[in-house]
Amino acid sequence: MGYVEAGGYDRDMSYIDDRVVADPTGDRRWPVAAGRYRLVGSRACPWAHRAIITRRLTGLDVGPEETGPAPLSLGLCGPTHDWKSWTFDLDPDSVDPVLGVGRLRDCYLHRYADYPKGITVPALVEIGSKAVVTNDFRTMVTDLATEWAPLHRPGAPDLYPAGLQAEIDAMADVNFRTVNNGVYRCGFAGDQASYEEAFAALFSRLDELEEHLADRRYLVGDHLTLADVYLFATLVRFDHVYHGHFKCNRNRIAEMPNLWGYLRDLFQTPGFGDTVNLDQIKQHYYRVHTDINPTGVVAVGPDPAAFYTPHDRDRLGGTPFHNAAGDATAPAAPRPEDVRDGDEAGAFV
Known part of the structure; x- marks a missing residue:
């Protein structure tokens, strides 16, 4: 890490x-x-x-x-x-x-x-x-x-459609450098100048994404793609870990209306929120990174119930799942063998 x-x-x-x-x-x-x-x-x-x-x-x-x-x-x-x-x-x-x-x-x-x-x-x-x-x-x-x-299962979505691959790659690349890895560049910076440089790049990009998502439901095209999968993994951890633990504290995602609505929309989509365990996420960051958090004390908040509040993103059009055959569907519930203690239905957050 x-x-x-x-x-x-x-x-x-x-x-x-x-x-x-x-x-x-x-x-x-x-x-x-x-x-x-x-x-x-x-x-x-x-x-x-x-x-x-x-x-x-x-x-x-x-x-x-x-x-x-x-x-x-x-x-x-x-x-x-x-x-x-x-x-x-x-x-x-x-x-x-x-x-x-x-x-x-x-x-x-x-x-x-x-x-x-x-x-x-x-x-x-x-x-x-x-x-x-x-x-x-x-x-x-x-x-x-x-x-x-x-x-793949019948009705699997195409997350990397041929006609959008260049756009998905470009979106994923800049988000990786500034956001996905950017939070780590803030958290593990060894001097003030490096931290402030990473901090500025991170929030500059989040501001761009906030504007980008003002009139579109997803990052690229009208449906879910790998670009959304990649960004979700960082955004869902942001307010609970990166904001405090990594000093990414200009504001929370919950204070950026478009990004916050986008994050809740994804979280409430099958395959996203049902793979999240915020307790395990916080246990990892706060207890493994002893150089950042030597006490091992794990932050309590924020309240994860906020992920389930209405998002109204469907007003922007688009649908989550799509493939060339036009028969894309949502995944079923997780298989029992993929559930461990602490992952039981309703306990992911």
Whole structure:
């Protein structure tokens, strides 16, 4: 996640960049196959949250037959971890029931015995070998939305439509630099000048997004796309964590009418709010980042009930789910095996 260091915060963006694709021709390419891989994430981590949402929206938790095992199963790590690894604290005996490991680090070492970098989520793990295939959240999420299409559920939305890909990529890129990673650049800045530079870029972009969303329901086009998935993972954490913990405190998202309505609209859409666990999110940030919060005291507010208040965003037109066939539908409720203690229906916030 990062730690305070001298100067500006510089995220290490080098990952295991293998990909799981429909046509695995070429180096570092693995074939899409039902039941072969397990997505390991955490409800605490925004980068993993993107993959968890995309899996739900596209139906990789149910598959084309909507019965039987999920084409892509889900392992969930607990909200806190030590320097070594994310751990499976939410499962019986703190062991993932499919992979049979207690630490995600084990899966990295099954791939590389001397893996030198941080143990990150999301990670796609090959179940048979218990080895990480990729932890590159950038290509992983796009591939789940596109390359995995043969295993999507009936009525799955197209989150990355061909005619909008350039616009989605451009939107995602600037939002990543200024907002998604921008909050970390504020929180982990090692000097005043670096913090103020990141702070200015963050709120300048939020002001632009506030204006952008004044007359449109979604970021790109008339329906949900990956651009919305990416921004949601940051916005839903903003008032509860980033505003105070990362000193992103010019204002809350709840004080920006268009962004706040947009966030509530997404939260109330199946596949978004039902993947959020604010308790785990706050436990992670306030207890793991001991250099920022050495007491480990976890903030109590704000009241999450606000996410359920009316948003009136449907007046802007557009619909959440769309695909080329015109038969896109919302995902069903989460599968029982994807629910852990603390995730029960009604307890996500």
